[in-house]
Amino acid sequence: MVTKHPLPGSERTVEQGSKVVGQCDPAERIEVFVMLRRQRQAQFDALMSRIQAGDPNVKPLSRDELAKDYGAAPDDIAKVKAFAAAHGLTVVREDPAARSVLLSGTIAQFQGAFGVKLEHYQHRTAGEFRGRTGPVNVPDDLHGVVEAVLGLDNRPQARPHFRIRPPFRPAKAHQVSFTPPQLAALYQFPQGDGSGQCVGILELGGGYTRSDLDAYFASLGVASPTVKPVSVDQARNEPTGDPNGPDGEVTLDIEVVGAIAPGATIAVYFTPNSDAGFIDALSRAVHDTANKPSVISISWGAPESSWTSQSLQAFNSVLETAAALGVTVCAASGDSGSSDGVNGGDQVDFPASSPYVLACGGTSLTASGTSISREVVWNDGAQGGAGGGGVSRAFPVPAWQKGLSAALSSGGKTALGGRGVPDVAGDASPITGYTVLIGGEQTVIGGTSAVAPLWAALIARINAAKGEPAGFINPKLYKAPHVCNDITQGNNGSFAASEGWDACTGLGSPNGQKVAGAL
Structure with a gap:
């Protein structure tokens, strides 16, 4: 029995002025962006508090240093890839430095993988978009590993x-x-x-x-x-x-x-x-x-x-x-x-x-x-x-x-x-x-x-x-x-x-x- 954990902060509500106008085509393919936790978070936080304090002795990290010390852990990426394979999702790209994995699959596959229901909404100013309500869910072995799952919904953001x-x-x-x-x-x-x-x-x-x-x-x-x-x-x-x-x-x-x-x-x-x-x-x-x-x-x-x-x-x-x-x-x-x-x-x-x-x-x-x-x-x-x-x-x-x-x-x-x-x-x-x-x-x-x-x-x-x-x-x-x-x-x-x-x-x-x- 796989326990699903709601991803903190992922809850969506129906936006004021929006209404459901139809179901999503289960066979439609979409891409979803998964963001993972940072390695050595405590060390990184200590570095950032020195940067915020304007410490003149802190030198910027090189992109190589950042990737090696503060990217996503190889084990964490492997867990996301195993999860994707189990749900029939394709890994489009992985970027350990950016702590991101881009997944591709059908609406039906993503609904099953993350325990969400995707529907078409109409909004008076934002137009039509794919949306959901409630949280995104992740299984035990991704609990605490995944920080954000983005792209299930595509409502205009900015x-x-x-x-x-x-x-x-x-x-x-x-x-x-x-x-x-x-x-x-x-x-x-x-x-x-x-x-x-x-x-x-x-x-x-x-x-x-x-x-x-x-x-x-x-x-x-x-x-x-x-x-x-x-x-x-x-x-x-x-x-x-x-x-x-x-x-x-x-x-x-x-x-x-x-x-x-x-x-x-x-x-x-x-x-x-x-x-x-x-x-x-x-x-x-x-x-x-x-x-x-x-x-x-x-x-x-x-x-x-x-x-x-x-x-x-x-x-x-x-x-x-x-x-x-x-x-x-x-x-x-x-x-x-x-x-x-x-x-x-x-x-x-x-x-x-x-x-x-x-x-x-x-x-x-x-x-x-x-x-x-x-x-x-x-x-x-x-x-x-x-x-x-x-x-x-x-x-x-x-x-x-x-x-x-x-x-x-x-x-x-x-x-x-x-x-x-x-x-x-x-x-x-x-x-x-x-x-x-x-x-x-x-x-x-x-x-x-x-x-x-x-x-x-x-x-x-x-x-x-x-x-x-x-x-x-x-x-x-x-x-x-x-x-x-x-x-x-x-x-x-x-x-x-x-x-x-x-x-x-x-x-x-x-x-x-x-x-x-x-x-």
């Missing part, structure tokens, strides 16, 4: 964080926009082009056209960077032709990084928009021994409450690996203010809320000539968007945020009861946004989606000049808050800007040369 400027109206005559090199100059980025570095960008849909990129970089007088699309889980560079859709996100990310760090290789990891796809793409980028990104930019995310706890922890564990390898991860904090678009109460966006990420919030910037004349929290009202920020309910306060408090719009301050978001900020209002080229049309885009690649490009320049990766930079930035332009005006809903760190713009927007000095 949304892009960009906003196209609304059509020009004469009353908005003060609307201005900036090219990424203009912003790099305003933010006093150090000289350089990022050569020798690779910037990884994660995309959950859409694509780019080479003609847009070439025309855009030519218009800026910048050399066209090398852009390499990387296919993850059958997704690929597939432009939809709709600049308002994910193409807008993909093109924005590449054009911001490429305009500021044209000497860097840009590896774009295309993946399906599901928790499994998102986590697998991050894992592939972090463990990519061919491209070896030293910095990764993520402009997609979702409120913490929309993730299962197994997905959140699995994703965070890959971000932890990135920090151990000295890979900086920049993530957009969201474009819907302190609520993150959730009705009733405040939420922060994940992965920006991970303590292993540089969370990038939004400002609205006014310049006169070559200097910034005014910079406030990005908040263009309910329809216009506002920078995401607040306090995590999923992650405790990291060492480098101890003792901080968040200023409230209603007055007063509240001590942080969890990880505070964001860490830093940059221009994000579509009214003062970024001039980009999408679908052959010049377009102005804002959103914290633009801030993550802006910071990623800054770090690529710093890494290139230094000849080694800056790595996990949060402890260093919090020890030297003067390297950011402190934003003290505005609010994002529940939280207000204040002197020092705040839950709208973090430490502030970059003074690139000072950031380089601190790192």
Whole structure:
């Protein structure tokens, strides 16, 4: 008699606004991503607490060291393979370093293997997806070995964080926009082009056209960077032709990084928009021994409450690996203010809320000539968007945020009861946004989606000049808050800007040369 154990944190409920519309075809083939425990977890935790404390004596692990010391144990992989064979499932790939095994099989085989029932659901905004309720179950010999089973359901997990400027109206005559090199100059980025570095960008849909990129970089007088699309889980560079859709996100990310760090290789990891796809793409980028990104930019995310706890922890564990390898991860904090678009109460966006990420919030910037004349929290009202920020309910306060408090719009301050978001900020209002080229049309885009690649490009320049990766930079930035332009005006809903760190713009927007000095 095999005892089945519910996998902690794998429970799914019927999402509000969803209903079952039919059964899944038992013969349909799908792929499922199994994540295993880490070898020598206690030793790894000790290493991570030193990294979180900003210990200058900790050197990043090489990808080889990580694989050997902190990958999945060969015995654990053998157990998963034996389990797969017993249920007629095929092992598509195994990656001990990434602690992952990708399995392929029919819906019927996976339902039997993991004790789940998969059905088709319809949701008013997410469309149709494969879903389940209740937990995923594993047998005795995988109990405690398997940390996450992802891909049984494929509901859309994340949304892009960009906003196209609304059509020009004469009353908005003060609307201005900036090219990424203009912003790099305003933010006093150090000289350089990022050569020798690779910037990884994660995309959950859409694509780019080479003609847009070439025309855009030519218009800026910048050399066209090398852009390499990387296919993850059958997704690929597939432009939809709709600049308002994910193409807008993909093109924005590449054009911001490429305009500021044209000497860097840009590896774009295309993946399906599901928790499994998102986590697998991050894992592939972090463990990519061919491209070896030293910095990764993520402009997609979702409120913490929309993730299962197994997905959140699995994703965070890959971000932890990135920090151990000295890979900086920049993530957009969201474009819907302190609520993150959730009705009733405040939420922060994940992965920006991970303590292993540089969370990038939004400002609205006014310049006169070559200097910034005014910079406030990005908040263009309910329809216009506002920078995401607040306090995590999923992650405790990291060492480098101890003792901080968040200023409230209603007055007063509240001590942080969890990880505070964001860490830093940059221009994000579509009214003062970024001039980009999408679908052959010049377009102005804002959103914290633009801030993550802006910071990623800054770090690529710093890494290139230094000849080694800056790595996990949060402890260093919090020890030297003067390297950011402190934003003290505005609010994002529940939280207000204040002197020092705040839950709208973090430490502030970059003074690139000072950031380089601190790192």
